Amino acid sequence: MLQVCLFGGYEGPLSPEKKCCFTAFGGCTLRRPTMARQILTARKVREGKIPTPKMIFVTVFGATEIKCPTLAEEYLDMREAVQSGAIHPSDWERYQTELDQYQSSSLLSLTLFGGFSESELPTEDEEVEGLALQRHFGNIGADSGRVLEMGVGQSGSQRQAVIRQAVQVG
Numbered sequence: 001m002l003q004v005c006l007f008g009g010y011e012g013p014l015s016p017e018k019k020c021c022f023t024a025f026g027g028c029t030l031r032r033p034t035m036a037r038q039i040l041t042a043r044k045v046r047e048g049k050i051p052t053p054k055m056i057f058v059t060v061f062g063a064t065e066i067k068c069p070t071l072a073e074e075y076l077d078m079r080e081a082v083q084s085g086a087i088h089p090s091d092w093e094r095y096q097t098e099l100d101q102y103q104s105s106s107l108l109s110l111t112l113f114g115g116f117s118e119s120e121l122p123t124e125d126e127e128v129e130g131l132a133l134q135r136h137f138g139n140i141g142a143d144s145g146r147v148l149e150m151g152v153g154q155s156g157s158q159r160q161a162v163i164r165q166a167v168q169v170g
Contacts, residue, residue, distance in 0.1 A: 003028070005062070014066055016041055016053035023062040023114070032119070034069045034077040035160060039087055039095045057109040057116060064109070065117045068155075071148045072130035074163045075170075076139060082167055092164060119155070127152045144170035 003010070003021040005028045014030040021028060033041070044050045057064050069077075081087040109116050122130070131148055134140040140148065144166040151162030 014055070016050070019054070020056045020058070021064065022058045023064050024060045026062045028059075028062070028064045030064070030066050032066055032068050034074050035099065035163065036074075036077040036081040036087055038099050039091055040081070042095045042099060043091075053106050055107050057107065057111075059109070059111040059114045059116050061113045063115040063117075064111070065115075065120055066107075067120045067122060068159075070122045070127055070130040071151050071159070071163065071166075072127075072134045072140065074159075075144065075148055075166050076134065078163055079167050079170060089164070089168075092160075096160070121153065121155055124152055141170050 001017050001019050003012075005021075005023045005026045007025045009027045009029075010023075011029040012031070014032050021030070041050070041053070045052050078087070082089065107118060109118075131140065131145055135142075135145050147162060147166040147169055151159050151166075154162060
């Protein structure tokens with residue numbers, strides 16, 4: 001699949017189906033899949049059901065940004081996957097190394113006179129707003145919300161540990 005953005009802007013999800021993203025004289029913001037969705041994709045790759053996804057990004061006189069999901073999105077997806085039985089908590093450790101390799105080896109980029117950012121964390125405002133909204137709707141309990149608040153601004157294993165702890169608490 002080809003995603004083209006010329007003289008304008010695009011914002012959408014980053015999915016294994018997208019193979020090439022070309023941005024020229026514009027901006028493209030893609031949202032990385034949640035950890036739960038990445039684990040499910042890694043499982044399919046390991047089982048040979050799908051090939052390892054490779055994505056190519058070409059940016060000329062523009063900017064391409066790949067943003068991480070908010071803590072609220074991560075929590076809700078992981079909680080749903082665990083409750084449905086699609087992911088067992090032991091899968092987190094098993095697939096963690098594969099997820100790190102997937103994130104670094106699946107993206108190829110060429111940037112000329114522009115910018116490319118691979119793992120932008122959501123801003124503090126986006127995180128707080130997402131948590132407040134989901135608390136208001138009753139999707140995140142008080143205990144899980146307090147745990148998730150500790151993950152604002154964190155990346156890597158600290159962020160993943162906060163999500164895991166919040167799922168266990170909730």
